[in-house]
Amino acid sequence: xxxxxxxxxxxxxxxxxxxxFMRQAGRILPSYRELKQKHHFYYMMKDKxxxxxxxxxxxxxxxxxxxxxxxxxxVIPDAMGLKLDFTSNGPKFSNALKTTGNNIIKYxxxxxNYVYDNIKxxxxxxxxxxxxxxxxxxxxxFLFMFRAKENNKSFKDAIxxxxxxxxxxxxxxxxxxxASIDYAKNQVLSGIxxxxxxxxxxxxxxxxxxxxxxxxxxxxxxxxVKEMNCPNIFFPKDYSLGLKSINSDICDxxxxxxxxxxxxxxxxxxxxxxxxGNMDPRILYYDLDKIEKYLQSCVEFGSNNYDWIFNLGHxxxxxxxxxxxxxxxxxxxxxxxxx
Ligand code: CP3
Numbered sequence: 001x002x003x004x005x006x007x008x009x010x011x012x013x014x015x016x017x018x019x020x021f022m023r024q025a026g027r028i029l030p031s032y033r034e035l036k037q038k039h040h041f042y043y044m045m046k047d048k049x050x051x052x053x054x055x056x057x058x059x060x061x062x063x064x065x066x067x068x069x070x071x072x073x074x075v076i077p078d079a080m081g082l083k084l085d086f087t088s089n090g091p092k093f094s095n096a097l098k099t100t101g102n103n104i105i106k107y108x109x110x111x112x113n114y115v116y117d118n119i120k121x122x123x124x125x126x127x128x129x130x131x132x133x134x135x136x137x138x139x140x141x142f143l144f145m146f147r148a149k150e151n152n153k154s155f156k157d158a159i160x161x162x163x164x165x166x167x168x169x170x171x172x173x174x175x176x177x178x179a180s181i182d183y184a185k186n187q188v189l190s191g192i193x194x195x196x197x198x199x200x201x202x203x204x205x206x207x208x209x210x211x212x213x214x215x216x217x218x219x220x221x222x223x224x225v226k227e228m229n230c231p232n233i234f235f236p237k238d239y240s241l242g243l244k245s246i247n248s249d250i251c252d253x254x255x256x257x258x259x260x261x262x263x264x265x266x267x268x269x270x271x272x273x274x275x276x277g278n279m280d281p282r283i284l285y286y287d288l289d290k291i292e293k294y295l296q297s298c299v300e301f302g303s304n305n306y307d308w309i310f311n312l313g314h315x316x317x318x319x320x321x322x323x324x325x326x327x328x329x330x331x332x333x334x335x336x337x338x339x
Pocket of ligand 1: 021022023024025026027036041068069070071072073074086089090091134140198200314315
């Protein structure tokens with residue numbers, strides 16, 4: 001097995017940083033686009049053979065050091081009865097949470113069995129590369145659960161509900177956390193090697209409020225996999241100076257968004273926690289010379305920090321040229337990182 005990601009997470013010294021990309025399965029790959037012309041995204045995610053194929057496409061096409069399960073963070077609210085629909089304009093729930101309150105939620109764990117079958121199929125097909133499982137952070141999941149219309153992209157209603165119905169909000173967050181724990185546990189039992197928690201909308205509330213009210217839930221989900229010997233990565237996007245509250249009681253690695261420099265992130269985050277990130281995905285709009293300059297600017301950090309996973313500061317943008325992502329991976333692999 002390509003062990004560079006696991007060795008880095010386990011704080012072993014390697015000759016270069018491992019590399020994978022958020023949203024590498026889907027989005028930018030021509031091979032994915034071809035499949036998408038024939039099948040709906042939701043169908044591909046549920047179908048064992050297609051989900052396996054798409055999960056493994058970036059291994060062939062980009063030569064990254066890890067695969068991430070082809071699925072979505074919104075399968076949890078779907079299993080909680082919200083009825084997920086992926087329209088061409090984005091996801092929505094026909095049974096979205098009501099801002100009038102008194103929401104009744106029932107999690108049906110069996111609705112996620114297909115994910116566990118997919119993980120087993122992927123591991124059977126290719127055991128040469130570590131597989132990353134994931135779920136959404138509690139706040140991000142909560143915010144999406146109010147989305148009844150695909151064109152309603154702001155979380156205004158959900159945030160208003162969070163401020164005005166605090167008690168019910170916390171109850172819903174508890175239910176999301178319980179479902180996520182069950183989901184994460186079953187992913188580990190099915191064979192994932194690493195788990196990432198995507199708290200993409202961490203920055204929707206002040207970081208102090210996140211730390212007090214939501215972080216204990218995120219920690220519970222992350223600790224669940226950790227107790228099962230599966231290392232974890234936490235992606236609290238836009239957490240900014242809140243990163244100061246991240247330590248190894250919470251996660252093994254923290255994924256940094258593109259707002260902050262790697263050195264500032266390293267300064268803020270406790271030494272016991274490794275760093276993942278954080279190339280601004282828009283750098284991939286540059287030409288290759290400028291991309292190479294950016295990569296060169298990372299070498300000093302990479303030579304001093306063994307506990308670093310190269311990744312983006314947020315997922316690929318759909319219109320990025322995948323050849324530039326290939327270039328990044330090749331460059332990382334051939335460069336002398338002065339280690
Ligand atoms: O990293 C990977 O490629 C693995 C698969 C993955 C998907 N979504 C597939 C997907 C992962 C890890 C996600 C996470 C996800 N989903 C997040 C958190 C990370 C992030 O980038 O912010 C969020 C907020 C979602 C919710 C979601 N799913 C939205 C808002 C949309 C529509 C717009 C879009 O493309 O992001 C989706 C659909 C979705 N999830 C697609 C894919 C490949 C696009 C479907 C298509 O091809 O039409």
